[in-house]
Amino acid sequence: MTQTPAQALQASSGYGQTRSWPAHLRLRLEADSSPAGGKALLEGKTLLEGKTLLEGKTRLKGLDFAGPLRIQRPFYPEGGRCHLYLLHPPGGLVSGDRLAIEVAAEPGSQVLLTTPSAGKIYGRDSAGVVQGQQVLLRAGEGAELEWLPQETIVYRGANGVLDTRIELAEGARFIGWDLVCLGRPAGEQWFEQGHLTQRLQLHRAGRLLFNERLCLEGGDWLHRDRVGLNGGCVFGTLMAAGTGLDDALIGELREALPGPDFTLTERLGVLLVRYLGTDMNICRDGMWRAWGLIRPAVLGRPAVIPRIWLT
Template identity: 75%
Template structure:
C-alpha cells in the first residue's frame, strides 16, 4: 500500500493485494491521521501460508496500522513446512507511522517465521511493537515442540540501528534459561525512533511500568520497551501505557486508541 499526504489528511493512494489479505476502508478518528486495519479473514496461518505486507509512507504522511484481532500460527504439517509473515515499512522524510498489530499466538509444533523490516528516511518518526505468546497457556498448551524464527530490523538513512534475531526451538534450553525466556511464554517489544526520546521520557516510562517484567532502554536513537512474563493482558496493558507516553513525545499528538482494540 502507498500512503500520501495532501493539505487536509493522509490518503490511501495505492493498494495492491492477492489472496485473503485486505485493508478495511480508512478511518480518521483524529483529523488527518489515517487509521488502517489489516484484515486476514482466515484468522490464522497453516503450513505453507505466507503473509507479505509492504507499506510506503510518503513524505509528511501520518498513519496508524493495526489488526482487528490476534494472529494465530497453527501447528505445522507432517513435512514441517514453515508459515509466517513479513512486514516491510518504508517511511519517507517527515512521515509518521505506527505499526501496532495485536499479538501473535504461536501454537505448539508450529514452524513460525516472523520478519519485520523498517526503513526510515530523514526526519521520519516511527512507533511499532511486536507481541508474541508461545502456546496457549490458558488451555494448558505449552510450546514444548515447534520452532520460532523472529527478526526485527530498523534502518535510518541506510544505517542499521537495530538488528534483533531470535531462533527458538520448543525443547530448547533457551526457553528456561535466565539469559533466555526464563520459563516465560509471553514477550513483547515496543520500539520508537524520532524526536523527543530524552531522559525525561525514559524516567517516566520506568516509573509507570512495573519491574522486572518491563525494561526500558535507548541506544542510537531507538527506544525499546520490553516485556517478559506469562500474562498477555499485562504485556498489552503495559505497552499501551508506554505508547500513551511515547506518542506525544515522538508524534506530537495524544494517544488515540483504535476503536477496534475495544471490541
C-alpha cells in the same frame, strides 16, 4: 527429479513440501496535496472547517493485494491521520501460508496500522512446512508511521517465521511493536515443541540501528534458561524512533512500567520497551501505557485508542 506416486498425490492435493498459499498486501499512503491540506501540513497547523478537521489529510493512494489479505476502509478519528485495519480472513497461518505486507508512508504522511484481532500460527503439518509473515515498512521524510498489530499466538508444533523490517528517512518518526505468545497458557497448552524464527530490524537513512534475531525451539535451553526466555511464554518489543526520546520520558516510562517484567533501553535514537513474562494481558496493558506516554513525546499528539481494540 521424477516424483513418486505418493509425492504427486500430495502435490495435487495441496500437501507435502511444495504446499504453499502466498498472499501479499502493498499499501502506499500520501499526504493530501490539495491547497488547504498542503498548507496545513507545511505550517504544522490545523484548520477547522465546520466540524471537519483538516490536517494535511493522508490518503491511501496505492493498493495492491493477492490472496487472503485485505484492509477495511480508511478511518480518520484524528482529523487527517489515516487509521488502517489489516485483515487476514482465514484468521491464522497453516503450513505453507506466506504473508507479505509492504507499507510505504510517503513524505509528510501520517498513518496508524493495526489488526482487529490476534494473529495465529497453527501447528505445522506432517511435512513440517514453514508458515510465516514478512513485513516491510518504509517512512519518507517527515512521515509519521505507527505499526501496532495485536499479538501473535504461536501454537504448539508450529514452524513459524516472523520478519519485520523498518526503513526510515532521516526525518521520519516511528512507533511500533511486536507481541508474541508461545502456546496457549490459559488452556495449559504449552509450547514444548515447535519452532519460531523472529527478526526485527530498524534502519535510519540506510544505517542499521537495531537488529535482533531469535531462533527458538520449544522447550530448548534458550526457552528455559535465565540467559534466554527464563521459561516465559509471552514477550514483546516496542520500538520508537524520532524526537522527544529524552531522560524525562524514560523516567516516566520506568515509573509507569515497574520491573522486572518490563525493561527500557535507548541507543542510537531508538527507544526499546520490552516485556518478558507469562501474561499477555499484562504485556498488552503495559505496551498501551507506554504508547500513551511515548506518542505525545514523539508525535506531539495524545494516544487515541483504535476503536477496534475495544470491540
